[in-house]
Amino acid sequence: MPVFKRLILYIKPYWWRIALAALASAAYGGFDAAFAYMVEPLLKKIFMTKDMYIFSFLPLVIILIFALRAVCRYLNDYFMNTAAQLAVQDVRNKIFKNNIFLDLKFFYRNQTGSLMSRIVTDVAAMQNGVGEIVSGIFRDAIGLISLLCVIFYRDWQLATISLLIIPLTIYPATILGKKIKRAARKGQEEAGYFANILQETLSGIKVVKAFSLENTKIEQFAQANLKYYSFNQKMIKYSSLSSPISEVITSLGIAAVIYFGGMKVIANKMSAPEFFSFITAMALVYSPLKKLIGAYSNAQRCIGASERVFEIIDAVSEITDSPDCHALASDENRVEFDHVYFKYQDDYILEDVCLVAEKGQMIALVGPSGGGKSTLVSLIARFFDTTEGQVKIGPYNVRDISKDSIMSHIALVDQETTLFHDTVTNNIRYGKPGSTDEEVIKAAQAAYAHDFIMEMPEGYETSIGDRGVRLSGGQRQRLCIARAILKNVPILILDEATNSGSSEGSAE
Ligand SMILES: Nc1ncnc2c1ncn2[C@@H]1O[C@H](COP(=O)(O)OP(=O)(O)O)[C@@H](O)[C@H]1O
Numbered sequence: 001m002p003v004f005k006r007l008i009l010y011i012k013p014y015w016w017r018i019a020l021a022a023l024a025s026a027a028y029g030g031f032d033a034a035f036a037y038m039v040e041p042l043l044k045k046i047f048m049t050k051d052m053y054i055f056s057f058l059p060l061v062i063i064l065i066f067a068l069r070a071v072c073r074y075l076n077d078y079f080m081n082t083a084a085q086l087a088v089q090d091v092r093n094k095i096f097k098n099n100i101f102l103d104l105k106f107f108y109r110n111q112t113g114s115l116m117s118r119i120v121t122d123v124a125a126m127q128n129g130v131g132e133i134v135s136g137i138f139r140d141a142i143g144l145i146s147l148l149c150v151i152f153y154r155d156w157q158l159a160t161i162s163l164l165i166i167p168l169t170i171y172p173a174t175i176l177g178k179k180i181k182r183a184a185r186k187g188q189e190e191a192g193y194f195a196n197i198l199q200e201t202l203s204g205i206k207v208v209k210a211f212s213l214e215n216t217k218i219e220q221f222a223q224a225n226l227k228y229y230s231f232n233q234k235m236i237k238y239s240s241l242s243s244p245i246s247e248v249i250t251s252l253g254i255a256a257v258i259y260f261g262g263m264k265v266i267a268n269k270m271s272a273p274e275f276f277s278f279i280t281a282m283a284l285v286y287s288p289l290k291k292l293i294g295a296y297s298n299a300q301r302c303i304g305a306s307e308r309v310f311e312i313i314d315a316v317s318e319i320t321d322s323p324d325c326h327a328l329a330s331d332e333n334r335v336e337f338d339h340v341y342f343k344y345q346d347d348y349i350l351e352d353v354c355l356v357a358e359k360g361q362m363i364a365l366v367g368p369s370g371g372g373k374s375t376l377v378s379l380i381a382r383f384f385d386t387t388e389g390q391v392k393i394g395p396y397n398v399r400d401i402s403k404d405s406i407m408s409h410i411a412l413v414d415q416e417t418t419l420f421h422d423t424v425t426n427n428i429r430y431g432k433p434g435s436t437d438e439e440v441i442k443a444a445q446a447a448y449a450h451d452f453i454m455e456m457p458e459g460y461e462t463s464i465g466d467r468g469v470r471l472s473g474g475q476r477q478r479l480c481i482a483r484a485i486l487k488n489v490p491i492l493i494l495d496e497a498t499n500s501g502s503s504e505g506s507a508e
């Protein structure tokens with residue numbers, strides 16, 4: 001089970017928490033066995049020899065055992081769950097770190113909402129599973145084993161009878177586990193769809209209002225939500241079945257033991273206290289057994305979620321640096337398109353494009369919407385690779401230049417004026433992290449943004465929303481231009497950045 005192995009790898013760094021929790025759970029499991037074992041001598045002392053001294057201490061001892069057991073339980077749960085939480089935090093960081101470096105194709109293929117849902121809900125499902133599986137393995141398995149020891153010590157024949165039913169419980173558990181895993185995976189996919197609807201609706205709320213799409217969106221959301229429910233309903237059906245089924249089957253074991261054990265007591269082959277000690281251990285055995293079976297179905301759910309998570313952790317970029325890639329000279333800015341062909345899917349968007357932007361030249365591309373202007377400039381930044389022909393910066397094909405070097409030569413102001421939830425000054429400073437306030441102001445002045453920034457309530461320190469909602473479209477563009485100017489690079493690409501409405505892109 002490679003998925004399971006990978007999960008273990010993530011848990012490994014937190015081994016001492018697991019070890020501590022395991023110790024505590026071993027003690028916890030041991031207490032149950034000790035309790036079951038002590039039933040026999042206690043009953044003998046109290047009811048047969050009528051030992052008052054032991055009898056008077058008994059309540060105290062019982063309270064003490066359960067108090068110690070409670071402490072162990074707490075230590076186990078605390079350390080086990082924090083270990084799972086920490087491991088899953090690493091998984092989340094890993095996804096984010098990996099994904100943010102993937103090329104744009106990945107982000108066009110996977111919708112924002114479904115990616116978010118993987119990072120949030122799938123990882124949460126993983127986390128619940130990991131915690132339960134690991135504590136299940138330690139606490140319940142150790143409890144089970146020590147109780148089994150008591151059972152076999154008391155009477156191996158009866159023990160064998162009672163254990164015959166264990167294989168009976170495993171079969172339905174594996175069948176249910178498979179069904180649970182499938183339903184969990186489908187459900188998580190469905191969660192991705194409705195996260196998409198949510199994300200699109202909320203980020204496009206203005207359009208939703210302007211076109212009175214509220215009811216349409218409500219309908220879409222409700223439908224996606226219902227579908228999500230239908231898979232969850234399946235999962236609930238199967239996982240709720242696992243306990244009752246195992247209880248019915250275990251009752252067979254208990255019935256058999258009471259029958260055969262009772263016969264033995266009647267025939268004087270077993271003492272009554274021994275019989276009760278056995279029954280106590282038996283009753284206690286089924287609880288960890290049931291929990292282990294439950295942990296198995298949780299494991300299936302967890303593996304379903306983990307598969308989805310690992311899928312995107314494993315996603316790789318198609319566009320990567322070649323091993324012998326070059327770095328550009330610091331002022332290199334000659335851009336050449338040499339018989340470039342490009343298609344996203346089947347139809348060519350660019351055919352046989354030849355174009356040279358010499359040093360110091362400013363080039364404007366004019367054409368209808370969808371004509372391929374944005375596509376053309378995105379090839380300079382190597383957001384996509386050409387289908388045929390080559391794009392060159394200076395002497396090199398962009399495929400032979402390191403991505404870092406390309407990006408340090410290009411500043412891009414896109415049609416989508418992206419501002420982050422931060423102050424004005426920090427939004428501009430993303431162009432050149434570490435730049436001084438003076439540099440930021442100079443860039444803002446060059447982009448004709450300084451005046452309106454100064455009129456804002458806190459000037460450069462004004463916080464702007466995640467989509468810069470308090471700014472006009474033109475103001476947002478100017479902040480983005482200021483950011484590009486601050487970057488101070490040889491190649492400046494403005495994609496419809498200077499005038500919203502006109503179709504103009506230019507490379508300078
Ligand atoms: N990520 C993409 N995947 C598939 N097709 C795309 C993608 N981006 C743009 N296109 C298509 O490429 C064509 C050119 O788009 P674009 O370069 O944005 O035009 P312009 O910027 O000139 O308006 C359009 O037909 C558009 O549908």
Ligand SMILES: [Mg+2]
Nearest residue numbers: 373374415495
């Ligand atoms: Mg465009």
